[in-house]
Amino acid sequence: MSITRFIIISFLLGMGLFAKGQNNFAALHIGENMPDYTFNAIIKQNNIQKNKLSDFKGKVIIIDFWATWCAPCLERMQELYNLYQPFKTDIIVLAISDEPIKKVKQFAQNTGYTFYFVSDSSFNNFFPHKVIPHTVIINRKGRIAAITYPEEITSSVLSNLYNDREINLKVKNDFKKSTTDGFPIDLYKFEVTKYDPEKNTSVIESNDSLEVNNFTLPSLFREVFKLPAHSWIIDSIKNRELTEYTPINLYCLKLYKLKPSEVDLYKVGQAIAGTTFPIKAREVIKERVVYILKALDTSKLKESQTSSPSKQFYGPNYEGLNQPISSLVDYLSNEKGYLEDAPVIDETGLEGKYDIKLNWAYEKPETLNKALEKYGLTLIQEKRKIKCLVLSD
Known part of the structure; x- marks a missing residue:
């Protein structure tokens, strides 16, 4: 019987603004107008209220999809809070989570951030995504200016938005398929492929096979070296693009024994990872x-x-x-x-x-x-x- 360990990647929320018809939840794209939308619950200064997107007409709106359990989301939220302070009269942040209103309100009280915190479970239909944090920008005219990664938001970007200038940010698409390649060897069959949208991020192990699915390279090394967490890794990778959590940087490693044996497929995976990928590993005290x-x-x-x-x-x-x-x-x-x-x-x-x-x-x-x-x-x-x-x- 195989043993499957799943690392859950949550599916979250979405949104709407100036065009009518908020019940039409077709996915939206950059350059399109936002339909108007009434959120289930918005928390502002500890008060719970209902707001339509049209209530923010004339403002730049940054949509931040997040969750209280998502550590990368909280890190990026702190950065965004610091960045937007000089522009907060004309730029607002809607921090949207599908978690219960009580939990979202508690977080807002604990942090003191002056965002509009939103508890809403339908808005993601406008902006489908697999990975959070996920960022959407609506310009003053109510058009979608970006669907991107939170690290794309800089002081320069906020200044351009504040002054009604165009922006051109990297597009985040969690559903883009990548090409695959196979690498056969003599004693063991193995395959290295890019992101597989049909699979969860997971490790699947049996007596004669091992699959490590949809991991970044540092995480893939962590799994094949059987480390309990990234904290046991010293990251000296200079090219940070290799570590970005985007579909193009996610890999699957599949190992199969050609015949029954006592070979440790994790050891085989360590050797393959060390010779196949642009990242090397060594153990130190x-x-x-x-x-x-x-x-x-x-x-x-x-x-x-x-x-x-x-x-x-x-x-x-x-x-x-x-x-x-x-x-x-x-x-x-x-x-x-x-x-x-x-x-x-x-x-x-x-x-x-x-x-x-x-x-x-x-x-x-x-x-x-x-x-x-x-x-x-x-x-x-x-x-x-x-x-x-x-x-x-």
Whole structure:
């Protein structure tokens, strides 16, 4: 039986402005007029209200599709907030999430950002996308000026919009198909292909095959080297275009044994990745800032009585039922790794399987330890020498 690990890429929202007919949810394109649209709920200065897009007539509108669990979204949101301050009299930001209004409002209160925060689950029909953050720009005339990546928004771009000048930004298209190539070898069959829109981002493993689907190159290396998180990688890649999370930079690696054997397909994948892609890898021992997961009170953590093991997580929300402590460590290593570039090491000594549910807030990191304390656990920051993977081009 194969084991499938899915990394969920969420499908989110969409929108509308000056033309009539908000119930027509046909996908819109650059240069077209926005239909008018009434949002389900908009939060402005802690007040919940309803607004139509036509209420913002004459303003430049930046649409930011995001989620509270999406760490890259929060990073880009902070950058956008800083950039738009000199232009905020004529440029507004609609930060749209399909999450419940209560969660969106809590985030708005925690951060103090003066955006219009929106809870709406229909607007994405205007701007279909797979990957967030996702950015749309509407000019003063109500026309779609850009469907792009948030990093395309700069002070110069905002100045051009403010002064009614044309902009020409890179187009973000999550559904563009790429060409594929195959690379046969003597002992093992393997294929390297570009982004496959028919597949989830996933690792699928069986006794005689291994698939690593739709990963950026750094993430693909992380998977074939079986690292729990990016925090175990030292990124020395100079050409940052190689690491951008866009369909053209996503790869699939498929490995098949030609006959039954004890060969470790992960080892084969490491060798193939090191000779096929424009990124190289080497393992080093390096002193790093890490977090140590410790058990303070084992009486708070009982052996699981759940019959079927399950695990799901998205951002600061984790639920592991009938799971070993290593499952929690992998999750924490990803979260602390992204937020603080710090791997997590297990020193709990716990060998059973447990039911653990965490709900905390990215914008308040201290809430993570509070959530862990319910289970008698804590994270302690230290310096340790650990084995890391160095990636370079």
